[in-house]
Amino acid sequence: MAVKNRELLPRSADSADKLIRKLTPGQKDTYIQDSTVTGLVLRVTPSGKKIWHLRYTVQVGSGQWIGRKHSLGAFCDGLRTRSARELAEEWRVRIRQGEDPQEEKKKLAEMRKAEHLREIAERQALRTLNDVAAVYATKLANKTSGHDDGGIHAMTILQNHLLGRFGSIPIKEFTRQHFFAAVDPVLAAGHNSMANSVLLYTKAMFRLAVKREFIEYSVLDCVEKADVGGKDKIRTRVLCATRTKEDELEELYKLLPESGLSRNLQCSVHILLGTMCRGIELFKGRWDHLNFDNSTWLIPDENSKNGDPIIIHLSDYSKKWFAELHKLTGHTGWMMPSVKSKDRPYMLPKVLSKAVCERQRDPDAPPKKGRTKNHSTLILPDGHWTVHDLRRTGATQMQMLNVTPDIIDACQNHRPLGSVRRRYQHGESMDQMRNAWDLLGRSLAAKADAHNQTV
The missing domain is CATH 1.10.150.130 (Tyrosine recombinase, N-terminal domain)
Incomplete structure (x- = not known):
């Protein structure tokens, strides 16, 4: 609670200034009234600050009078007694004429805020x-x-x-x-x-x-x-045989060894086919996520596109190519380690995508400076193909092997359709998924063996 000092400030401004300089702070705010101007008081805070206030009353509502306090300034900031009295008298006259210092203060604050917002808007307008x-x-x-x-x-x-x-x-x-x-x-x-x-x-x-x-x-x-460009077309390119097209996988197996792709990128093509994983999931994969003894590969949630982890069963086909890749990169922590980037320990899948794309140019096209000379070594009969087509090819091959669509979706880590199923069904059909991966692996291995027998 504030302490009211019974002593008044002297009528002489100079004497009042001398007294104020000698005042020492207490444990609570101390108020000293002025002996000349009604309502003028000096507040001495526990920190030693000495502030002038003008106390006054204003009428609000229907005849109700309330007391208010208006800060005039600090003695220690140069507002001496004579100036404080003059300022207080000026405000007393304005108050009698109907003005309210508190309302003026609010209006000034609103004006400053509006000016600040206007300056911000002007700066924002200049942003390119x-x-x-x-x-x-x-x-x-x-x-x-x-x-x-x-x-x-x-x-x-x-x-x-x-x-x-x-x-x-x-x-x-x-x-x-x-x-x-x-x-x-x-x-x-x-x-x-x-x-x-x-x-x-x-x-x-x-x-x-x-x-x-x-x-x-x-x-x-x-x-x-x-x-703009119209709705994106649904890409249907696959490399396996369907009821309307011939198989191209044997041709791919024939081209890969002589394509100029590095051995680890060749392995990744086979792994993407055999597991149907996404490129980023393989390229961000760590060797400690793969268990050769149990034939399983964990894709954790941080590597999965939809944030859902999945355990992939490794068929003999996929396990073979993972073993081949392990010989090349097993000494590192990453399946596809980066050799150039200092900020990222793994290679980006666009390295494979770009390499595959560059090897499908017209054989008569002149080689580009700084690009591979093997610019037509991965051309397939049905035209241009991409790395993501490998994932679609694996799913289509499973379908041709009579694997049900829901199991194919599960193997590709697609979330089930319908919010009710996603909310209530959190189990996995691991036996069916394992059989599906094994069917796919045996089918791919048979195509690879057929190519080897013809060589």
Whole structure:
């Protein structure tokens, strides 16, 4: 509780100043009234600060009077007694005329806040697409929540097709016309999927800009794939035989040894076929997750695309190629260790994807500088194929072997359709899954043996 000092400040301003300088703080706030100006008091805090206050009353509501206190300033900041009295008298006159210091203080604070917000808005208006892209790149590079490649792929697309042309434009001035001016040349070249990728990453960058309050809304919210490159086509390319196409796996087995692919990448092709895992799940795999004795390979949740762990049964076919790979990289902790990156211990699957793609160019095409000379060593009869087609090929081969779709989905670690099944059914059909992997492995091994017998 504050202590009220019975002593009044002297009428002489100079004497009052001398007295105030000698005042020592107590354990609680001490108030000393002025002897000249009604309502003027000096507050001495326990920390030694000496502050002038003006006490006054104002009428609120229907005739109700309430007491208020208004701080005028601190003695130690240069507000001496004479100046404090003059300031207090000025406020007393203004109070009698209907003004309220507290309301004035609120209005001043609101004005300052409005001015601050206006300055922020002006600064935000000056932010360019390049500024926002820098923030977006930092988000993608986050090792925990960002992209596996640190956002390099996404930022390269944005730089090549958007930022290089419109990066200096303030984001608030960017319109849909600017965006279509960026993607129209991509569409004209027939690269519809790339145009959709530009849309995907640009919309993500603008959503981030909205969340960071760089802009109030995204001008691209109403733009969909159908407005740009069209809906992505469902890829159906497989390498195994179906009822409508011939088998290409034997041809692949024939080409792989002479393709120029490193031995560990050749092993990865066989493993991707035999396990139907995703490329990133293999390339991020550790040897301590694989048990040769039990013929099992654990893909932990942090390596799985959907965050669900899975234990893959290794058929004799898959186990053979894992053993071959272990001879090459078993001395490291990683199945596919990186030899170039200092920040990432494992190789990115795009290394294999790029190597496979580069080996499917026209045989008459001139070799590209700095690229492989084996630029046509993996061409298959039915045309271009990708690494992800291996996963589709394994699933189709299982289907041709009469494995049921739900077991194929389970082997590929696809979540079951329907929220009820996902909520209540958490078991695994391990026996059926093990049999499915063994069927696939025996089928792949038979094709490999058929090729070896013809060589």
